[in-house]
Amino acid sequence: MADEIKQQPPANFKVTIDNVTLEVPPGTTILQAARLVGGDVTPPAMCFYTPLKGSGGKCRTCLVEVSKGSEKDPRPMPKLVASCRTTVMDGMEVKSITSERVIAARNSxxxxxxxxxxxxxxxxxQAGECDLQDLSxxxxxxxxxxxxxxxxxKKHNLGKYIQLHMTRCILCYRCVFTADQLTNKRQHGILDRGDHAEIATYIEKSLDNEFIGNVIDVCPVGALTDKTFRFKNRVWFTKPVDAHRDCPTCCGKVTLWARGPEVLRVTARKDQxxxxxxxDDGKxxxxCNxxxxxKKDVKxxxxxxxxxxxxxxxxxANHYEVLDTPKETIDEVMGRAPKLLMDIHSVSEVNDPNVDLSKIDGPATGAVFNHKKMIGEKKD
Incomplete structure (x- = not known):
């Protein structure tokens, strides 16, 4: 009877991605696990969007190679798989940037x-914050x-706030899922098939829902743009700041993109x-629109x-005070504590180690800080 009792699955699965091993809960996709590793290991994703149910599996940019299926079935998967739709198994081994097949597939x-x-x-x-730009x-x-x-x-007019450039669209379906899951009635979708497929509304309807502006945020390219921001400025010339307000419709937490005192556009806050x-409530x-x-006033x-x-x-650019600075130290880079930190005063004969440079009047140049002259004054 004891042999017939099924063993409980482990609480977490061990998965190795590009020689980095980590533990993740069951149901985690390879892409989500790779994001925990971070860096170049993380596959690019043009259609997958965590808050949108059903997203992923469209663009094929997140393909990875599974060199070992699991501990129970170590056979490799014969074809590259979409990491956004493939869940990890205990003992799985994945190759992302370490696989020539994956690099060739992404290039294609x-x-x-x-x-x-x-x-x-x-x-x-979209220039400067375009996922397709980074990918290319x-x-x-x-x-x-x-x-x-x-x-x-032709350019589609989707109302007074949104401009659609279908020529730039890569058919990632993000805007369709957003409208379908946020609004009461979706008014746009994919029309036609194959090379003629396009994002459009039936008989040129406008998108008027109070949350429809979020399709601009989820678009990875410049297909859906904000009419209130079009051709006004470049994102690298603006100063993005986080802000909030007491909004009865939405969370009210946004990012303001301003240049000087003028707020040029407002977007939702995004992660890396x-x-x-x-x-704060997890949603x-x-x-809202x-x-x-x-709300384009700082007040x-x-x-x-x-x-x-x-x-x-x-x-x-020009926002150095808010950049993510590396946390590397000498010990972490070298893997050990340095044996010698050179004392420049004992090697160079420029500055006297007994003189406090901060107490010198004016800049510490040769005109005001002459090593030989100061030594002579001390002897006198």
Whole structure:
């Protein structure tokens, strides 16, 4: 009877991603586990969005190689799998940046995404915070092998706040899931099939729901843009600060993008993966149209402080005081404590170690701090 009793599964699963082993609860996807590791190990994701149910599995940029399925079944998976849709198993081993197959697949996916995407980054409002820009910089090629005519769509007017550039769209479905899960009645979706598929509304309806502005935040490219911010400024010229207000409709926690005293746009707060941060109650911090489009005065908000900007982001230009600074020390880099820290005073004969430089009047230059002259004064 004891042999027939099923063993309880472990509380956590051990998974190894690029030679880094960690424990995660059952049900965790490979992408979520890789984000816990962080850095270059994390696969890129253009369609997966944690707050949106059903997202993922569309763009294929997060492909990884599973070299070991689990402890019970160590066979490798024959094909690359989408890390956003594949859950980890106990003992699984995954290769992301350490696999040549994965790197080649990502390069091919980027080339495919850029087949019809226009090269209008200099005039696109998404420049500087575009996921496709970052992806093409890391995995893009010098040129395109596509010799046929690119598909071109007319601009769609989705109301007084949102402009749709379908030519830039990569069909990630994020905006469709957002409208479907946040609004009472979704008015836009995917029309047609294949190369003719496009995001649009039936018979040119406008998107008027009070939370529909969130489709701008979830769009990874410049397909959906804010009409109140279009062509006004570049994001790296603005100063992003976190702010909040007492809003009866939404959480009221936003990021203000200002240049000088003028607030140019308002967005929801996002994490390092570009996903909207959860509120204090654990729910996603979606914001309403009133906060996003109508509250463009600093007096309407309570400033919490500067937004934390990633070190590699172009938005961090001239915002050094709020950058994520590395926490490395000499011990961590060398792996041991240094045996010798050189005392520059004992080597150089420029400054006298007995003289406090802070007490010298004026700058510490050769004109006011002459080593030989000061030694002669001491002897006298």
């Amino acid at each position: 996916v980027v080339e495919f995404l850029l087949i019809n995407h226009p090269l209008d980054c200099p005039i696109c409002d 910089y890391e995995h893009g090629k010098e040129g395109s092998r596509y010799e046929f005519k690119k598909r071109v769509f 993966w570009g996903e909207i941060l959860p509120d 996603t911090g979606w914001i 009133e906060c996003r489009f109508e 309407d908000w309570i400033i919490d402080g500067p937004m934390k900007v990633a070190r590699h982001s172009v938005i961090g």
